[in-house]
Amino acid sequence: MNDTYQRPNGATSEIGAARGVFHTIREDLVTDAFAFRPAPPLADDHPLLRFVPRKFVVYARWLPHAVFLAAAFLLTFMPFMAFEPGLSGLLGMFATGVPLAVVLLRPVGAWWLAVAAAVPMAMLSGFQSFWPWTPTGVVSYGAVMLVAAFRLRPRASAEMWSITVALIVVLGIPFRGHIWTRDTLALLIVFGVLLLIMLGLRGVRESKQQVAVQAAVTEVERSRRTVLEERTTIARELHDVVAHHMSVVAIQAEAAPYRVEETPPELAAAFATIRENAVAALTELRRVLGVVRSENPDAFGEVDPEAPQPTLAALGSLVDNVRAAGLTVEHVTTGVVRTMPQGVELSAYRIVQEALSNTLRHAPGAEARVEVSYVMSGLGLRIVNGPANRLAKPSPGSGHGMLGMRERVTMLGGEMTAGATKDGGFEVVAFIPVEAAEESE
Numbered sequence: 001m002n003d004t005y006q007r008p009n010g011a012t013s014e015i016g017a018a019r020g021v022f023h024t025i026r027e028d029l030v031t032d033a034f035a036f037r038p039a040p041p042l043a044d045d046h047p048l049l050r051f052v053p054r055k056f057v058v059y060a061r062w063l064p065h066a067v068f069l070a071a072a073f074l075l076t077f078m079p080f081m082a083f084e085p086g087l088s089g090l091l092g093m094f095a096t097g098v099p100l101a102v103v104l105l106r107p108v109g110a111w112w113l114a115v116a117a118a119v120p121m122a123m124l125s126g127f128q129s130f131w132p133w134t135p136t137g138v139v140s141y142g143a144v145m146l147v148a149a150f151r152l153r154p155r156a157s158a159e160m161w162s163i164t165v166a167l168i169v170v171l172g173i174p175f176r177g178h179i180w181t182r183d184t185l186a187l188l189i190v191f192g193v194l195l196l197i198m199l200g201l202r203g204v205r206e207s208k209q210q211v212a213v214q215a216a217v218t219e220v221e222r223s224r225r226t227v228l229e230e231r232t233t234i235a236r237e238l239h240d241v242v243a244h245h246m247s248v249v250a251i252q253a254e255a256a257p258y259r260v261e262e263t264p265p266e267l268a269a270a271f272a273t274i275r276e277n278a279v280a281a282l283t284e285l286r287r288v289l290g291v292v293r294s295e296n297p298d299a300f301g302e303v304d305p306e307a308p309q310p311t312l313a314a315l316g317s318l319v320d321n322v323r324a325a326g327l328t329v330e331h332v333t334t335g336v337v338r339t340m341p342q343g344v345e346l347s348a349y350r351i352v353q354e355a356l357s358n359t360l361r362h363a364p365g366a367e368a369r370v371e372v373s374y375v376m377s378g379l380g381l382r383i384v385n386g387p388a389n390r391l392a393k394p395s396p397g398s399g400h401g402m403l404g405m406r407e408r409v410t411m412l413g414g415e416m417t418a419g420a421t422k423d424g425g426f427e428v429v430a431f432i433p434v435e436a437a438e439e440s441e
Contacts, residue, residue, distance in 0.1 A: 028156045029163075034109035037151065039065065065104055072100035072143075075136055096140035107148040111160060114144045115167060132171050142191060149198050157195040164191065223403065230404035234347075234411065250278035311345040312372065315352060319370065322356045328367045329356065335374030344432050347408040348372070348381055354401045355383035355428045365389035366425065378414070378433040387424035405430070 041061035042049060052060040076097030099117065103110035118132050118141070133141055145164070149157040165188060253275035257263045310318075319331045340348075352370055359368050366386045373380035402418055405428065409416040414432035421427050 024155065025159050025163075028153055028159055029108055029112075032108075033112055034106050036105060037107060039104045039107075039147075039151065041065070068104065068147075069101065072097060072140075075100065075139060096134075096136050099144045100140055103144045103147045107151045110144050111148045114141045115163070118167060119171065132168065138187060142194065145191065146194055146198050149195055150202055154199050154202070157199055161188075161192055161195055164188065227403050227407060230407050233404070234408060246278050246282050250275050250282070253278060309342070309346050310349045311342070312340065312348055313345075314349060315370070315372070318349070318353055318356070322360065322368075325360060326364075327356070327360055330367070330369045331372075332369065333372045333374070337374055340379055340434065344379055344412060344434065347412055348379055348430075348432065350408060351381055351405050351428070351430055352383055354405055358401055359383075359385040359426070363388040363426065364391075378431060381430045381432075382427070384421065384427040385425045386421075 042064065044057065044061075046061075048063075049057055049060055099110040099114040102113060118137070121132060121134065121137060145160055149160060168184060168188070253271045256271050257268045260267075315331065319329050322329050339345075352372075356368060356370070359366060363385050366388050368383065368385040371380075371382040371384075373382075405418075406416055409430050409432060412432045414430060416428070416430040418428045419426070
């Protein structure tokens with residue numbers, strides 16, 4: 001009883017597996033077999049194009065296609081010119097030339113043409129070496145199958161090889177057992193090995209592409225994370241600036257009623273409300289800062305988090321420290337020195353600090369110049385260094401210091417440019433408008 005029930009299930013499973021195989025073959029090799037799928041040219045960064053002059057790169061990208069078509073032309077017409085033309089020669093031209101010419105545009109259709117051309121060739125040529133192909137037909141069929149396999153899914157290689165074996169078996173039926181020759185069997189083995197090598201090369205190429213895509217995505221994510229970390233650092237630093245202003249508002253609001261005799265109750269209540277709001281804002285600032293610091297508790301390192309934030313007045317000490325590290329720095333200040341908003345002075349100090357740190361890392365032995373310009377509309381900065389006179393050591397930094405400088409300048413409504421100089425050095429130029437900075441604070 002159990003066997004009678006298991007046999008139909010087994011038969012159903014086999015039928016289902018066969019249907020799945022035929023469905024897969026139809027999807028890979030039948031559906032849209034003659035769809036237009038041109039082989040793309042070489043990429044601009046291909047290793048073969050590194051030694052090609054720039055003006056010839058546009059044409060050199062199509063060089064493999066030209067070589068393939070030239071080889072197809074020779075393979076097609078050389079046998080025809082060497083022997084007397086006839087039906088067999090014309091059929092050989094069709095069997096070898098047409099699939100090779102079509103495979104660069106319609107790979108699946110070209111392979112089917114090569115399969116179809118093998119049928120009359122086998123009937124006309126009779127039983128011979130490399131049957132059912134001629135020697136030139138072997139090269140043509142193998143090239144078409146390899147190119148098609150490289151352009152299609154990996155499983156299509158096994159399907160084409162299996163169909164090739166089935167084709168030889170079916171065509172060999174009229175010869176009554178002389179289906180195989182030693183050359184034909186060796187040829188099938190060679191085809192299988194070449195297909196495996198092609199699959200390996202394709203796998204390596206796809207792996208490299210995936211690694212390149214993943215590296216690009218990782219670099220984008222790293223840049224975004226660096227920007228967020230730099231904004232967090234700026235928020236921590238500006239906390240003291242904002243807290244100072246709010247503290248002044250609270251103190252003045254508390255002291256204002258005592259400076260006026262017989263203060264009206266309404267005015268005293270308004271000052272009390274101002275003080276309460278200022279104190280509440282300070283409390284919220286402390287909470288926000290606590291959240292920011294908790295994400296990176298080691299951000300301050302050995303620096304006291306309660307220490308006052310640096311200003312432009314501390315640039316002299318910064319330059320002296322850099323000089324002590326071995327960098328020759330010239331510090332120039334132009335214009336009428338005046339007190340800038342705290343946010344401007346803090347950001348300007350950090351920009352100069354980062355630029356000099358980059359000089360120490362990437363241009364050892366170079367000379368640097370720091371220019372601070374006080375103008376009516378704001379503050380200008382220019383930090384420039386010459387070329388390095390010795391090899392720079394690998395830097396342990398994140399390599400995104402420029403992002404932080406740009407974030408600071410953009411936050412204050414300013415502009416910044418950075419790039420290499422003609423003599424091989426580097427230059428950072430920034431301008432921070434005072435009015436925009438005051439509105440930001």
